[in-house]
Amino acid sequence: xxxxxxxxxxxxxxxxxxxxxxxxxxxxxxxxxxxxxxxxxxxxxxxxxxxxxxxxxxxxxxxxxxxxxxxxxxxxxxxxxxxxxxxxxxxxxxxxxxxxxxxxxxxxxxxxxxxxxxxxxxxxxxxxxxxx
Amino acid sequence: xxxxxxxxxxxxxxxxxxxxxxxxxxxxxxxxxxxxxxxxxxxxxxxxxxxxxxxxxxxxxxxxxxxxxxxxxxxxxxxxxxxxxxxxxxxxxxxxxxxxxxxxxxxxxxxxxxxx
Numbered sequence: 001x002x003x004x005x006x007x008x009x010x011x012x013x014x015x016x017x018x019x020x021x022x023x024x025x026x027x028x029x030x031x032x033x034x035x036x037x038x039x040x041x042x043x044x045x046x047x048x049x050x051x052x053x054x055x056x057x058x059x060x061x062x063x064x065x066x067x068x069x070x071x072x073x074x075x076x077x078x079x080x081x082x083x084x085x086x087x088x089x090x091x092x093x094x095x096x097x098x099x100x101x102x103x104x105x106x107x108x109x110x111x112x113x114x115x116x117x118x119x120x121x122x123x124x125x126x127x128x129x130x131x132x
Numbered sequence: 133x134x135x136x137x138x139x140x141x142x143x144x145x146x147x148x149x150x151x152x153x154x155x156x157x158x159x160x161x162x163x164x165x166x167x168x169x170x171x172x173x174x175x176x177x178x179x180x181x182x183x184x185x186x187x188x189x190x191x192x193x194x195x196x197x198x199x200x201x202x203x204x205x206x207x208x209x210x211x212x213x214x215x216x217x218x219x220x221x222x223x224x225x226x227x228x229x230x231x232x233x234x235x236x237x238x239x240x241x242x243x244x245x246x247x248x
Binding site: 016017019020023024026027030031037038039040041042043044045046062099100101102103104105106107108109110111113114117118126127128129 | 145150219221222224229
């Protein structure tokens with residue numbers, strides 16, 4: 001019959017819808033994957049000029065990577081003692097002044113800010129670096 | 133015609149999404165932290181690059197950072213965001229801290245990325 005001769009060789013998958021679907025899948029995964037979003041850390045910049053009467057002010061100095069000087073004691077930031085100190089400061093609401101020696105990297109400072117925030121210290125300010 | 137329009141639309145959306153991904157700068161790897169707060173406000177953005185150059189809202193500073201901030205006539209409630217290269221020494225933050233304090237701004241936001 002004439003109708004039978006009209007049969008085209010059947011394509012398994014046509015190209016255009018395939019591209020459409022692939023693109024939509026691509027967009028879906030781009031949106032659903034979480035990109036490395038930028039986070040923030042808040043620090044106060046106020047100087048230690050006026051110590052308030054209510055709360056004490058404590059000075060923390062990063063002397064070496066991983067080591068902090070508090071009240072003339074140099075302790076490791078990974079030690080239990082340091083954790084205990086931070087918890088105490090968080091509980092008492094003391095104002096913390098964080099400074100670093102000038103050669104300490106920014107990442108090190110952020111690391112300490114991080115742990116301070118982690119233990120609930122909100123009263124924290126960042127001071128200028130100290131020459132060794 | 134219709135498939136062509138479909139694909140053109142998809143390409144459009146693709147580039148709209150891709151455009152949101154910030155171009156990564158080799159000179160600026162911001163430090164990692166465990167902070168959960170998303171950085172949204174970018175009123176004033178200071179960048180400190182690995183080579184020690186300071187950028188204010190994307191333009192390099194010829195004069196000092198204090199002078200440049202002064203020219204902007206900021207209020208005390210202005211929010212300053214600081215993007216700083218992670219391996220820079222602490223002393224590179226001093227000019228920023230100093231000038232921000234002089235303006236009477238009490239808060240500084242340091243941009244960090246989520247630690248893997």
